[in-house]
Amino acid sequence: MMILVRILGALALACASGAAIAQERERIVFSVISTEQTEAVEALWQPFVEDMEETTGLEVELVSAIDYAGVIEAMRFGQVDVGWFSNLSGLQAIRLADAEVFAKTLYPGGQEGYRSVILVRDDSPIRTLEDLLVCDGSLSFALGDPNSTSGTLVPLAYIFAPRGIDPQSCFSQVTNANHEQTALAVVNGFVDAGTNNTTNLDRLRQTRPEALADLRILWTSPLIQTDPIVWRRDLSEEVKSELLSFFLTYGFRGDAAQREYEQAILEDLFLGGFLPATDEHLLPIRRLELMRDLAETQASDALEEGERATRLEQVELAMRELAVEERRVAVRDLADDLIEARGRMEAEPDAASADINTLVSAFLSAQPRIEVERRIRRVTASELTRGLIGLGAGLALFTLLMIRSRPPRFGPSRLMSDRLIDAAIWSGLFGLLIWSFWPAEMFKLPLLGTNAPRMGEYIAGFFQLDLDGWETYARQTLITVQIALWGTVVAVIAAIPFGLLASRNIAPVWIVQPVRRLMDAFRAINELVVAAIFVAAVGLGPFAGVMALALHTTGVLAKLFSEAVEAIDDGPVEGVRATGAGPMNEVVWGVIPQVIPLWASYALYRFESNTRAATILGLIGAGGIGQVLIQNIRSFEYGKTATILLIIIAAVTAVDLISQMLRKRLV
Numbered sequence: 001m002m003i004l005v006r007i008l009g010a011l012a013l014a015c016a017s018g019a020a021i022a023q024e025r026e027r028i029v030f031s032v033i034s035t036e037q038t039e040a041v042e043a044l045w046q047p048f049v050e051d052m053e054e055t056t057g058l059e060v061e062l063v064s065a066i067d068y069a070g071v072i073e074a075m076r077f078g079q080v081d082v083g084w085f086s087n088l089s090g091l092q093a094i095r096l097a098d099a100e101v102f103a104k105t106l107y108p109g110g111q112e113g114y115r116s117v118i119l120v121r122d123d124s125p126i127r128t129l130e131d132l133l134v135c136d137g138s139l140s141f142a143l144g145d146p147n148s149t150s151g152t153l154v155p156l157a158y159i160f161a162p163r164g165i166d167p168q169s170c171f172s173q174v175t176n177a178n179h180e181q182t183a184l185a186v187v188n189g190f191v192d193a194g195t196n197n198t199t200n201l202d203r204l205r206q207t208r209p210e211a212l213a214d215l216r217i218l219w220t221s222p223l224i225q226t227d228p229i230v231w232r233r234d235l236s237e238e239v240k241s242e243l244l245s246f247f248l249t250y251g252f253r254g255d256a257a258q259r260e261y262e263q264a265i266l267e268d269l270f271l272g273g274f275l276p277a278t279d280e281h282l283l284p285i286r287r288l289e290l291m292r293d294l295a296e297t298q299a300s301d302a303l304e305e306g307e308r309a310t311r312l313e314q315v316e317l318a319m320r321e322l323a324v325e326e327r328r329v330a331v332r333d334l335a336d337d338l339i340e341a342r343g344r345m346e347a348e349p350d351a352a353s354a355d356i357n358t359l360v361s362a363f364l365s366a367q368p369r370i371e372v373e374r375r376i377r378r379v380t381a382s383e384l385t386r387g388l389i390g391l392g393a394g395l396a397l398f399t400l401l402m403i404r405s406r407p408p409r410f411g412p413s414r415l416m417s418d419r420l421i422d423a424a425i426w427s428g429l430f431g432l433l434i435w436s437f438w439p440a441e442m443f444k445l446p447l448l449g450t451n452a453p454r455m456g457e458y459i460a461g462f463f464q465l466d467l468d469g470w471e472t473y474a475r476q477t478l479i480t481v482q483i484a485l486w487g488t489v490v491a492v493i494a495a496i497p498f499g500l501l502a503s504r505n506i507a508p509v510w511i512v513q514p515v516r517r518l519m520d521a522f523r524a525i526n527e528l529v530v531a532a533i534f535v536a537a538v539g540l541g542p543f544a545g546v547m548a549l550a551l552h553t554t555g556v557l558a559k560l561f562s563e564a565v566e567a568i569d570d571g572p573v574e575g576v577r578a579t580g581a582g583p584m585n586e587v588v589w590g591v592i593p594q595v596i597p598l599w600a601s602y603a604l605y606r607f608e609s610n611t612r613a614a615t616i617l618g619l620i621g622a623g624g625i626g627q628v629l630i631q632n633i634r635s636f637e638y639g640k641t642a643t644i645l646l647i648i649i650a651a652v653t654a655v656d657l658i659s660q661m662l663r664k665r666l667v
Contacts (some may be wrong), residue, residue, distance in 0.1 A: 011234045026239065027059040029072050031083035049266045051250070056164045056242040069633060072097055073440035075232060077451070082231045082243060087285045089147040090228040094279055096636065102240070103229040103247045103605045104277040107199070107266060114199045116150035116221035118159075122214050124193075129219055131164065132193055134168035142194030143167065146631055150197035151179060151283060154221045158294040163298025173541065176631055180204070187211045193218065228281055229274065249356055255349070283322065290319050290566055338532045382383050394431025397423075465646075468637030473628065474642045480624035483542050483617070484610035484655075486550025492603045494554040499561025500587060505564060516562075522555025531617050545617040545624060549610050557602060564598040565591060604659040612656050615648055 030052070032045050042064045060479045063080070063267065065071050074080040076097035085093060093099040095161070107114070120126045144151015160167055167174050175191060183204060198220075204212055226283040229247060231240065251262040252274045253312045263366040266273060288360070297303065297311045341355040406419075501507045501514045531548035618626025625644060632641045 023318065026057075027061065027241075028235075028239065029061045029063060029073070029074075029079060030061045031065065031080045033065070033068060033071065033083070033085055033089065045270050048250075048269065051262070051265070052243075053247055055246045056239075058239065058242065068092070068145045069636060072636075073149070075099055075230075077584055078232070080232075081235060082229070084227060084231050086227055087149040087225065088284055089149075090155045091282045091285050092147055092636070093230050095585060096231050099230045100233050101230055101277050101279050101281050102244055104281055105226040105229070106272045106275055107226060108270065110306040112221040113225050114150070114197050115223060116154040116158075117196050117198060117201070117217045118155065118193055118219040119183060119196050119215050120193045120218050121189065124216070126193060126218065132218065133159075133165060133170065135165060137170075137172045139192040140173040140175075140190075141167060141171040142177060142185050142191045142588040144179060144182065144195050145176060146517045148179075148195075148223060151182070151195045152176075152222070153292070154287070155195050157288040157295075158221055158391075159219070161292045161295035161299070164295070175627065183213060183215065184208075187214050197224075199270060223286060225281065228277060239281065245357070248276060249353075250274065252356070253353065253481045286322055286483075287319070290315055290322065291504045294319075294595065300527050309470070317367060322461060362491050362505075389434055391431060391435075393434040397427040397430045462638050462641045462642040462645070465642050466637065467643055468645055469640065470647065473625065473640075473647050475624040476618075476628055477615075477644075477647050479542055479568045480614045480618075480626070480648075481611055481651055481655065483545040484607060484614040484625055486546045487614070488553060488603060488607040488610050489551035490550035491557055491606070492599075494550065495557035495561050496599075498554065498558035500565060500591075502558055502562035503565040505568075505570075506587065506591065515558075519555045519558045522551055523559070524555075525552065527552050527613050527617060545614060548617060549614060552613075553606050553610060557606060560602045561595070561599055568594045590596065600662075604662055608655055608659055609654070611652055620665040 004436075007102075030049060032041060033105070042062060047060055047066070049060050053060045063071075068086070069092075071080055071083060071085075072089060073095050073096075075083065075093055083093070090099075090101060094101070096413060120132075122124075126132050126139075132141075140616045142346075143155070146152055156167075160170075173191070175185070177185065179196050179200040183196055183200070185191045188196045201212065231243065251266050252259060294312070294315045296307060297315060300308070303311070341352050374644045416521070498515055500517060501511055503664070504512055505517075527548045528553050531544050534544040568591060572594065576591070589633075614624050614626075615629065618624040618628065625648065629641065629644050629648075632638075632644065
C-alpha cells in the first residue's frame with residue numbers, strides 16, 4: 001500500500017508541475033476558411049499564428065475548415081473568435097454571429113481584388129457561355145460552397161439569375177465543393193465545368209501546375225474586393241486592440257530582417273498585408289445579392305403578378321437604402337494614410353511606427369465600444385505532462401489490481417502470469433484513457449450543460465418547417481433508398497462466397513487469411529472514398545453510390561457470414577458427408593440451411609444502415625438526398641433542412657418496419 005501512496009503522490013506532483021509550467025493566457029480561436037486541403041492551409045498559417053501569439057500575448061488556437069456554415073455557427077455560439085472569411089461568408093457572420101469586419105486582406109503587389117472564373121477542360125467542346133447554358137440536362141456543373149462569393153454568389157448574380165436559369169434544373173448534376181476540389185473535378189472529367197477564382201488558380205499554379213495545364217477559363221467576372229478579417233463584437237477592447245495592431249502592422253514593423261521574414265510568411269499565404277476595414281467593406285456583396293434577387297424575381301414563372309410586384313418593390317427599396325450607405329467612405333482616408341506610413345518604414349522607421357500606432361488607435365476608437373466580461377483563461381498541460389499523468393495513473397491502477405488480485409490464503413491459487421497480464425491490460429487501457437483526455441478535449445464535457453441554451457437556440461431553427469419543394473426532397477430520398485437496396489443486394493451476392501472462403505471450418509488457411517485481409521480492406525475504406533473512385537469510372541449519379549455501398553457492405557457481411565458459418569453444428573455436415581456427397585453438397589445441404597436465418601438478419605440490418613449511409617453519398621455526386629441536405633444546412637435554410645430530415649426519418653422508419661416484418665418471416 002505504501003507503494004501505491006508514493007505513486008499517487010508522484011501523480012499529484014506531475015499534475016501540479018504541469019499546471020505550474022503552463023502559461024495562463026487569454027485564449028482565442030482563429031479560424032481560416034480552407035479552399036483547398038485543410039492540412040496544407042493549416043501548415044501555411046501556422047507561422048503567422050505563432051507570431052500572433054508572441055506579439056499579442058494571447059493563446060491562439062488555429063482551426064481550419066472547408067465548411068463555411070460550420071465556422072459561422074461556431075462563431076455565433078462563441079467557439080470561434082476571429083476568422084479569415086470570404087466576402088459572402090463574412091456577411092453571413094455579421095448577420096448571424098454578431099460579428100464585425102475590422103481588416104481586409106491585401107494581395108501581393110497591392111491588388112485589392114480578385115475575380116471569379118468558370119473552368120472547363122482545355123479539350124472541352126464548350127467554347128462559350130451559350131454552349132454551357134444549353135440547359136438540356138447533358139452537362140454537369142460544380143458550384144462552390146453556398147456561402148462562397150466567387151464560387152456561388154458571383155456566378156449566380158452575373159450569369160444564371162439574369163438569364164432566369166436555375167442551375168439545378170439546367171444541368172444533369174450540380175455539386176458543391178471547395179475551389180481546389182472543383183478544379184480537380186473539372187480536370188479529371190467528373191464535371192463538365194466548375195467555378196473558381198483567380199487567387200486559387202495562382203496558388204494551384206505553384207502547387208499543382210500539371211492540373212492547370214489541362215484547364216481553360218471560359219468566363220471571368222468583374223473585380224471582387226479582397227476577403228475580410230472578422231471578429232466577434234463582444235471581444236474585450238484590450239484583445240481587439242492587440243489583434244488590430246498586430247494585423248495592420250504585420251509585415252511592416254521592426255528592422256529590415258523582421259520585415260523580410262514576415263513578408264515571406266505573407267507571400268506563402270498569397271497576401272501582401274492587411275488594411276483597416278469596417279462592415280462597409282461588404283456593401284458590394286449586398287448589392288450582388290440584391291442583383292441576384294431582382295433577376296430571379298423578374299424571371300420566376302412560379303410567382304403571381306401581385307406577389308412578383310411586392311417582391312420587386314422590396315428589392316428596389318433595399319437597393320435605395322444600400323445606395324445611401326455606399327456613399328459613406330468611413331475608413332478610406334485612414335487606409336490611405338496607413339499605406340503612406342508603411343512606405344516610410346525603411347527610411348523613417350521610428351516616425352513611421354509612431355504614425356502607424358496612432359492610426360491603429362484612431363481606427364479602434366472609431367469602432368463602437370462594448371463592455372464585456374473578461375474571457376475565461378485556460379490552463380493546459382504539456383504533452384510530456386500528459387504522458388506522465390497517463391503513465392502514473394496506469395501504474396497506480398496496475399499496483400492496485402495486483403494487490404486486489406492476490407488469492408486468499410485458503411482460496412484457489414492463481415498463476416502470477418495471469419495476474420500480471422490482467423493487470424497490465426486494464427491498467428494500460430486506463431492509462432491510455434487518461435493520456436487521451438486532453439487531445440480528445442474531454443475537459444469540454446461540462447460545456448454540454450453550461451451551453452445547453454445555445455444548443456436549444458440552434459435546434460429551435462429547425463422547428464419552422466418550410467414545405468416548399470417537399471416533392472423533390474421525397475423523390476431524392478426515394479432514390480437514396482433505392483441506392484441502399486441495390487447496394488445491399490449486390491453485397492449479399494458477393495458476400496456469400498467470400499464469407500464461405502473466410503470460414504476456418506470450410507476453407508484451408510491459405511485461402512482464409514488472404515480473403516479475410518481483402519475483406520478488412522473493403523471495410524476499412526469509407527463509402528465516400530469508394531464512391532469517388534467509382535465516380536471516376538462510371539461518372540456522377542446513383543450507380544456510383546450503389547457500387548460504393550456494395551463494396552463496403554461486402555466486407556462487413558463477409559465477416560459476419562463467416563462467423564456464422566464457424567459457429568454451426570458439425571453434425572448435419574458430417575451427416576451429409578456420410579452419404580458420400582462432395583464438398584459443394586456439404587455446403588449447400590449441411591451449412592447454408594443452418595446459417596440462412598442469421599444471414600438474412602445481418603443483410604436486413606445492413607440494408608437499414610445503408611439507407612442512412614446513402615444519404616451522405618450525394619455529397620460527391622453519387623445521387624440521392626445527401627447533396628440537397630448539406631446544401632440547405634450550409635445555406636442556413638433550417639426550415640427546409642427540417643423538412644428533409646423528417647422525410648429521411650420517415651423513410652428509415654419505413655425501411656425498419658419492413659425489415660422487421662421480413663425477419664419474422666425468414667428467421
